[in-house]
Amino acid sequence: MRVLILVDIQNDFLPGGALAVPRGDEVIEPANRIQSSFDRVVATQDWHPRAHGSFASQHPGRKPGEVVELYGLQQVLWPEHCVQETQGAALAGGLTTTAIARVFRKGMDPRVDSYSGFFDNGGKNDSGLAAWLREQGAREVVVCGLALDYCVKFTALDAARLGFRTRLLGDACRAVELSPGDGRRAIEEMQSAGVELVGVSELL
Ligand code: VGL
Ligand code: ZN
Numbered sequence: 001m002r003v004l005i006l007v008d009i010q011n012d013f014l015p016g017g018a019l020a021v022p023r024g025d026e027v028i029e030p031a032n033r034i035q036s037s038f039d040r041v042v043a044t045q046d047w048h049p050r051a052h053g054s055f056a057s058q059h060p061g062r063k064p065g066e067v068v069e070l071y072g073l074q075q076v077l078w079p080e081h082c083v084q085e086t087q088g089a090a091l092a093g094g095l096t097t098t099a100i101a102r103v104f105r106k107g108m109d110p111r112v113d114s115y116s117g118f119f120d121n122g123g124k125n126d127s128g129l130a131a132w133l134r135e136q137g138a139r140e141v142v143v144c145g146l147a148l149d150y151c152v153k154f155t156a157l158d159a160a161r162l163g164f165r166t167r168l169l170g171d172a173c174r175a176v177e178l179s180p181g182d183g184r185r186a187i188e189e190m191q192s193a194g195v196e197l198v199g200v201s202e203l204l
Pocket of ligand 2: 046048054078081082107
């Protein structure tokens with residue numbers, strides 16, 4: 001049983017969006033093409049309240065990219081993005097959604113960010129994704145989407161830690177790269193944790 005996890009393929013992470021990932025739109029075509037190779041497809045959706053603590057606008061004098069302490073955790077500040085019920089938070093227009101069995105939302109608690117599709121950054125709120133995967137009898141997951149160096153990375157690391165065979169579909173990921181090389185380093189970190197890098201052609 002093999003499950004594809006589409007991470008945060010949302011309008012705000014595409015070029016022109018509030019937190020645009022460079023060439024983020026390029027993940028859509030491979031993400032669509034690969035779906036039929038899986039038993040199940042799920043998506044995660046960054047889904048913030050308007051006054052989320054990860055938004056630079058909530059920290060007077062601070063700018064996106066700066067790091068603050070938020071309720072005891074280091075927090076990178078972001079532009080306002082993926083606000084609940086906005087068009088920016090919607091799954092990308094070009095993404096095929098007919099096969100998506102479940103959408104797991106995250107980032108709703110204003111006090112803590114949630115990069116992983118499984119747990120928030122403090123390891124407390126559980127999205128229910130792990131339990132759902134186990135219910136489905138999933139042994140393997142393939143992770144792709146946006147952004148490689150944040151939500152994709154933490155989702156894949158949690159999946160591997162939870163005991164799923166975890167592969168990263170590199171062709172269908174793009175990185176924010178606040179610092180050049182963040183994408184490359186994210187891949188190395190995932191590989192060190194046992195995540196295997198695969199290409200679309202190997203999965204078709
Ligand atoms: C993400 C930063 C803030 C992501 C979400 O989806 O990678 N990055 N919120
Ligand atoms: Zn976010």
